[in-house]
Amino acid sequence: MEKNTTPLILISNDDGITAPGLRVLVEEMSKIGEVIVVAPDKPQSAMGHAITVTAPLRLKQNFIFGSILAYECSGTPADCVKLALDKVCPRRPDIMVSGINHGPNYSINVIYSGTMSAAVEAAVDGVQAIGFSLCDYSAEANFEATRPFIKQITETILANPLPYGTLLNVNFPKTESIKGIRICRQASARYAENFDERKDPSGNTYYWMTGKFINMEEDDNDTDLWAVNNNYVSVVPTKFDLTSNSFIQHLKHLL
Amino acid sequence: MEKNTTPLILISNDDGITAPGLRVLVEEMSKIGEVIVVAPDKPQSAMGHAITVTAPLRLKQNFIFGSILAYECSGTPADCVKLALDKVCPRRPDIMVSGINHGPNYSINVIYSGTMSAAVEAAVDGVQAIGFSLCDYSAEANFEATRPFIKQITETILANPLPYGTLLNVNFPKTESIKGIRICRQASARYAENFDERKDPSGNTYYWMTGKFINMEEDDNDTDLWAVNNNYVSVVPTKFDLTSNSFIQHLKHLL
Numbered sequence: 465m466e467k468n469t470t471p472l473i474l475i476s477n478d479d480g481i482t483a484p485g486l487r488v489l490v491e492e493m494s495k496i497g498e499v500i501v502v503a504p505d506k507p508q509s510a511m512g513h514a515i516t517v518t519a520p521l522r523l524k525q526n527f528i529f530g531s532i533l534a535y536e537c538s539g540t541p542a543d544c545v546k547l548a549l550d551k552v553c554p555r556r557p558d559i560m561v562s563g564i565n566h567g568p569n570y571s572i573n574v575i576y577s578g579t580m581s582a583a584v585e586a587a588v589d590g591v592q593a594i595g596f597s598l599c600d601y602s603a604e605a606n607f608e609a610t611r612p613f614i615k616q617i618t619e620t621i622l623a624n625p626l627p628y629g630t631l632l633n634v635n636f637p638k639t640e641s642i643k644g645i646r647i648c649r650q651a652s653a654r655y656a657e658n659f660d661e662r663k664d665p666s667g668n669t670y671y672w673m674t675g676k677f678i679n680m681e682e683d684d685n686d687t688d689l690w691a692v693n694n695n696y697v698s699v700v701p702t703k704f705d706l707t708s709n710s711f712i713q714h715l716k717h718l719l
Numbered sequence: 720m721e722k723n724t725t726p727l728i729l730i731s732n733d734d735g736i737t738a739p740g741l742r743v744l745v746e747e748m749s750k751i752g753e754v755i756v757v758a759p760d761k762p763q764s765a766m767g768h769a770i771t772v773t774a775p776l777r778l779k780q781n782f783i784f785g786s787i788l789a790y791e792c793s794g795t796p797a798d799c800v801k802l803a804l805d806k807v808c809p810r811r812p813d814i815m816v817s818g819i820n821h822g823p824n825y826s827i828n829v830i831y832s833g834t835m836s837a838a839v840e841a842a843v844d845g846v847q848a849i850g851f852s853l854c855d856y857s858a859e860a861n862f863e864a865t866r867p868f869i870k871q872i873t874e875t876i877l878a879n880p881l882p883y884g885t886l887l888n889v890n891f892p893k894t895e896s897i898k899g900i901r902i903c904r905q906a907s908a909r910y911a912e913n914f915d916e917r918k919d920p921s922g923n924t925y926y927w928m929t930g931k932f933i934n935m936e937e938d939d940n941d942t943d944l945w946a947v948n949n950n951y952v953s954v955v956p957t958k959f960d961l962t963s964n965s966f967i968q969h970l971k972h973l974l
Contacts, residue, residue, distance in 0.1 A: 518764070546930075547926060584830065588827060616974075628907075630966050633961075650962045654845075700961075702963060706957045706958055708885045719872060
């Protein structure tokens with residue numbers, strides 16, 4: 465951020481422009497800088513890092529946040545950020561924040577998360593980026609306890625920019641008494657698939673995705689999953705270079 | 720893989736069940752083991768790691784590969800793998816292969832790639848996984864030069880399983896004379912957005928996504944981008960733990 469200027473803050477999410485979590489983020493960011501919102505016009509949860517290459521995109525101004533410049537976009541969260549950076553923002557944002565997601569994006573959820581894909585998209589473009597998520601799927605979730613932490617984390621990153629290739633994945637526990645912040649690693653966990661098989665009125669089979677979340681590191685206290693389960697805010701420094709560097713030498717002996 | 724048994728090989732892709740690249744992969748895998756195909760019923764490029772949680776999924780048997788068991792699925796590549804593992808495969812596959820994608824998935828493309836998301840999904844579930852891509856978007860792309868490498872890499876991994884958390888991202892150059900295999904890291908690159916702005920017949924604006932690919936590491940010869948640009952097969956050991964471990968200590972001093 466340039467000194468003595470108001471930071472420009474781009475906001476998006478994956479629950480859509482009307483989501484209560486987005487409104488909380490807009491309110492907190494308005495205390496820090498000039499805000500621009502470009503968010504999906506409908507919920508886009510679990511969109512991963514999808515982008516729209518085979519259809520055109522639409523942008524429409526939305527006055528839901530009063531005097532704050534806001535657009536709804538017909539695309540995915542990653543589309544929103546791409547369009548915002550190219551067509552909406554008058555200059556490069558000092559930071560991009562995503563969320564607050566209704567539901568956790570800790571552990572393996574990060575790879576499915578539209579919230580995080582928006583933040584990753586900004587980070588790939590060289591913009592400071594943070595994804596915020598609350599471990600409560602409810603539309604009536606209570607975000608109040610998250611407010612001071614959101615402000616603190618965002619101001620810290622504005623003052624101490626992350627190196628290229630790194631962004632933050634922040635998850636809040638579902639509690640009114642948060643104990644503090646923990647810097648963590650992504651927990652190893654997965655979903656055990658268990659599709660619910662049904663018949664439609666014509667007798668044809670269809671499937672609903674369900675899955676049991678399996679924590680494979682229950683005993684470790686340095687993971688994001690442990691942090692939120694113990695009422696801490698988890699902050700994971702996250703990257704989009706997926707190379708397993710430690711395995712390169714071994715592989716050179718095999719292939 | 721258990722000794723003295725035919726390996727069970729699950730195949731998916733993101734270009735859809737009729738894509739020529741999928742057929743080449745089915746042919747090569749049939750030389751190695753028993754094959755099951757579960758692929759999208761329509762193209763799903765750039766779907767990232769999207770999964771379908773708000774709509775039901777359909778599976779329909781397809782006889783496009785003759786006696787090989789094949790299903791088309793209404794969902795994303797990641798959906799295909801989840802459904803295949805839960806509802807189609809008679810036992811755990813020994814390996815899952817994805818592709819051959821029509822188009823590159825090197826460098827930053829990995830985060831947008833439906834091909835790689837299918838492979839990642841299998842790997843999260845603990846199944847050995849490889850994504851194969853050819854650096855040629857054409858539907859008439861020539862895959863012949865890739866065949867011996869696909870067989871070699873797959874057999875090597877079946878004989879030397881990857882540790883949990885690691886899969887392979889394999890990209891083939893667009894050439895008939897491939898020089899060999901290079902074990903690489905993911906190149907640092909990004910797309911410079913440049914949306915094409917148009918007016919529809921009603922006078923409303925819409926946008927087509929375009930973007931110029933920018934290689935930020937042109938001088939380095941240990942990246943996947945360098946390898947394919949120099950007619951080598953790039954093999955990147957890839958992981959889905961996105962933690963930037965090297966940044967954890969620094970962040971602990973800031974927050």
